[in-house]
Amino acid sequence: MAHDKGEATVIFQPSGRRGRVEKGKNLKEISVGLGVDIEGLCGEQGVCGKCKVRVEQGFFEKYGIQSGPEALSPLTDTEREALTARECEQGFRLACVAQVLGDVVVFVPEESRLGKQVVRKAGRKLDIALDPALRKYTVELPKATLEDTLGDWERLQAALRKTHGLDGVTIDYTALTSLQGAIREGDWRATATVWRDREVIRVTPGGEEKAYGVAVDIGTTTVAAYLCDLSTGELTVTSSAMNPQVSYGEDVMSRISYTLTNPEGLAQLNRAIIQGLNSLLEELAGEGGIRAEDIEDLVVVGNTCMHHLLLGIDPRYIGKAPFPPALHHSIDLKARDLGLKICPGAYLHVLPIEAGFVGADNVGVLIAETPYEEEQVRLIIDIGTNGELILGNREKLVSSSCATGPAFEGAEIKYGMRAAPGAIEKIVIDRETKEVRFRVIDNEAWNDEADHIGAKGICGSGIIDAVPQLFLAGIIDRTGRFSKDLDTPRYRVTEEGPAFVIAWARETSIGQDIVITQDDIRAIQLAKGAMYAGAVIMMRAFGVERVDEVILAGAFGSYIDRESAALLGLFPDCPLEKIRSVGNAAGDGARMALLNVGKRAEADEWARQVEYLELTLEADFEKRFTQAMWIPHMKDKFPSLEHLLPGKGRGK
């Protein structure tokens, strides 16, 4: 690529924001210009070390650029003081010091990003009986004497039998290594954590009732984790982070091809997610006032690729037809075998997989929403980097998967961002004046009610609002194109094409107008069109003309507005009152399996019953997809939206 001598391309990961910038500027200045949030406490003096970023090494095919350390000014003494030797080796720099000399891809790690992803803190209140895999049993042991030199484990075993009726219990070898110390520290009173009444995984001194477990939903883009008190069922702390694998590829296919082209690729991706999980677990423990080693159970869901990469299984076979996974069933393995730093004896339960591209995350949705218990036909749409669909009732279940891309998660959208404080989550456009009202996460007031708004970008739920609002206000037409005759200062035509201003620079904390571009709208149309077409094909397979209920799931910060989703045309017509937005149902399913082992059996049972439909094998998928790109659809009728859609304009 021919570049100006004085300019370079800078791409920030994982947001994907990019720009041509003047060489010599430091990364922090550039990040401000591109609306990328990088932490900083010292006023760019290079001392607080908060603005740590990592320069990526290698050729980035997607952007057509080569990135590496030489694209930045040499490491300074200031940086050598603020960064550890290991960080320097890994390519970390201080954004406020490092100057751009050439094309570069820069990764902004979780801890250097302003504000954390918001996962609905409360979590849904789950209607689930408490029956976890772990139970704590406190026992009093007879002291060892010269007359009674029974091994300490046999002593504990006998007490578990006598006091709690447990028979044939085994012990994890790591529990064995701390057994004797724990028993004596508690003066011959100790508590055994027993997994499924079968295996002692930990022994602690004295009496102890609290037990903690974590449910994890590994998304392609975001990892959400829930710390639960297994003695009460209470959700104690929720947290989330970017999936660190993002820097190796934004979607499933690009990660699979990374492992195919790099001999160390599988190991790198596996290490990335393990390290990411360890940070998240450490953080959850800290916020929950416990130590990571007090986490004694772990349940994980994720799509098939995330599942395989977590387990260190080569994903090459799920990347090409006939897409067979390494296993379908759930699996229990020692968390330590993966390098997870929780209680050394703890198990990790991974929910089963349905099919090559319908993974354990969808099984989580399944057991959280239990369509198999209903008579009504339910369509469940799980929105992530991949869209996953379930359709069915107690008679039959069908599932499918479509590659939507990460648009709904705010990635690859010009001002898209994660659901973090400052993200525009709700948008209303006046049909007459074309004025925009919006609200940002962590702020109760609308933009026209508050002095300071400080918007930073637009997150998933805001994006899903924006497109139908633009359409209803006549700013874009049914095909998604900007209208030509717009008389509002919010409309402009830039080098990148037409755009519409959602937030004026003064309403932001990034000092520039936040706009929605034609490309953004196209990305959203592609994503929603794939979902809609998938749903239609599944309905045909199932043999219904319409669905009774729609459930919208996804690890968004805010629930998706059902009206916006319906108007956007994310799915075929359904009465509005029959549409529910449930948040992260995959995570809910993981929490349920954590709290109740019966749910684990249910998951294994139902995962096998779901019929997987490979959409790309359907001859008319392309046609249906193209029609569904329209807002809400090129041809289909939406009786339930009649009162909302522009009067005569519906139908053609």
Add this chain to the structure above:
Amino acid sequence: MAHDKGEATVIFQPSGRRGRVEKGKNLKEISVGLGVDIEGLCGEQGVCGKCKVRVEQGFFEKYGIQSGPEALSPLTDTEREALTARECEQGFRLACVAQVLGDVVVFVPEESRLGKQVVRKAGRKLDIALDPALRKYTVELPKATLEDTLGDWERLQAALRKTHGLDGVTIDYTALTSLQGAIREGDWRATATVWRDREVIRVTPGGEEKAYGVAVDIGTTTVAAYLCDLSTGELTVTSSAMNPQVSYGEDVMSRISYTLTNPEGLAQLNRAIIQGLNSLLEELAGEGGIRAEDIEDLVVVGNTCMHHLLLGIDPRYIGKAPFPPALHHSIDLKARDLGLKICPGAYLHVLPIEAGFVGADNVGVLIAETPYEEEQVRLIIDIGTNGELILGNREKLVSSSCATGPAFEGAEIKYGMRAAPGAIEKIVIDRETKEVRFRVIDNEAWNDEADHIGAKGICGSGIIDAVPQLFLAGIIDRTGRFSKDLDTPRYRVTEEGPAFVIAWARETSIGQDIVITQDDIRAIQLAKGAMYAGAVIMMRAFGVERVDEVILAGAFGSYIDRESAALLGLFPDCPLEKIRSVGNAAGDGARMALLNVGKRAEADEWARQVEYLELTLEADFEKRFTQAMWIPHMKDKFPSLEHLLPGKGRGK
């Protein structure tokens, strides 16, 4: 300690040989003077790197000296070329280059020692039915298609059920990671290694019948390992090595105290044995023409302390009354959990423990010799760094343990050595002329029949011959003292007291006379006295005046001569024809448990039935011990030896 300016104390480990030497000499020269064998191929040019030794760091209480790198001349460029950076960090030096500047303790690693320990290559032919924990099942799998996208594991599971009737089999997660590749490499034909018909631990492409396992006996001083073909039961390769923990303490108590005084002690000792085992396993695999990852099962025996240190369990509680072990039962754990580098899914089976000081090695002896099947009362003596005794028959079993020290293993004996080529293993002294006939390992000829003998030292069986031969020839008296009126050039009085020449310098490869000193004789008397006293006290507890049979076991290179053992007074009187020497019975037991899972159950059952007798609690132990120091005993009669003992001299 006050030392001459020009001299320093040098101690070589693990042999314990030591001397005062002139400063400035290099370690190789010194080793020759002290009869320590260090490898060398380049004629001390510092290029072959074969004479690698490690300088030990710290204060050695036993010797009253401080050792560390500063006791040797600085690292030279020659050494920097011959040694890896890691080796330099770890304190390795080339013996032919490093000069002694002060008191120093030097460890000679296995690979730098001339000649390897000899473990009876043939091994005993074991009379045992083949029923190992592992079986290999070959299956043909239906190929995955778009219509049949069942997970590969479920595919394999179904085939195992259909073809081999295996139900409810699980899979180890490491096997899962290579499953898909293996199945495709074998073109949908694969072999599953199944542990106890319950768990797939490995999947290999195509058909494969051979399976390999290793039985290991971890002695305090020596580790013996046996590679077995699990499809035929055949013993393929036998090997052994010093237990690398020797450099942290020569006996069990000193290793326990090392862990008590060093915060990292337990981890160091654990790492040492794991690394030692890994080298040994690697070597076995190499000699057996397989890869270490082809070793799919492992059975380990060892005394309680070795058992705990292997498993990373703090041995502090077995070091003091009431000596309760962490567990008595056998345990199955993943070998990878300990860092053992064999098949990643393989299990390690550790035999059960009887009591605080009667460990899994004794259980190995028990299931190899099966006294519980006999009517006759059997006394089994297992000679190691610790002596362990079993007495009993089908009615009752008693066991005990006594600290004999490593004298019988050749350690702490001036010219003692392991059973390696060049070790004197058989000694006969003419009663009249006091001339000595001897034979060395790996040489058929006696010293008076061959031109070149090349003796290097005396190993266990030679030491057990030597004392009664000296006694029968009147060179020492019943109390073990050298006679005053000896008229033979072989007798001499040195600075260290009186000594008797076994091999003249010309008969050796170390260029000096190999002698037995008064201290050596005392060490042997202490060891054998403890055994004898233990046996007598056990007989009282059992309620017998004499035993019907004696079995001599121990991981010696050669079998112990039963006549010598009887004459030395290692045990009370027993008809000579009822004494058997069986070699490493603990290792035999481990092999049996490797080849037959029924033996594992038998071990758990009988280990619980053995009554442990704590000898030190018996009021008359000291008295009996003192009496048993005599040769063969101060008071007891030996009708079975009447024809061998000096005519009237027997009794007082």
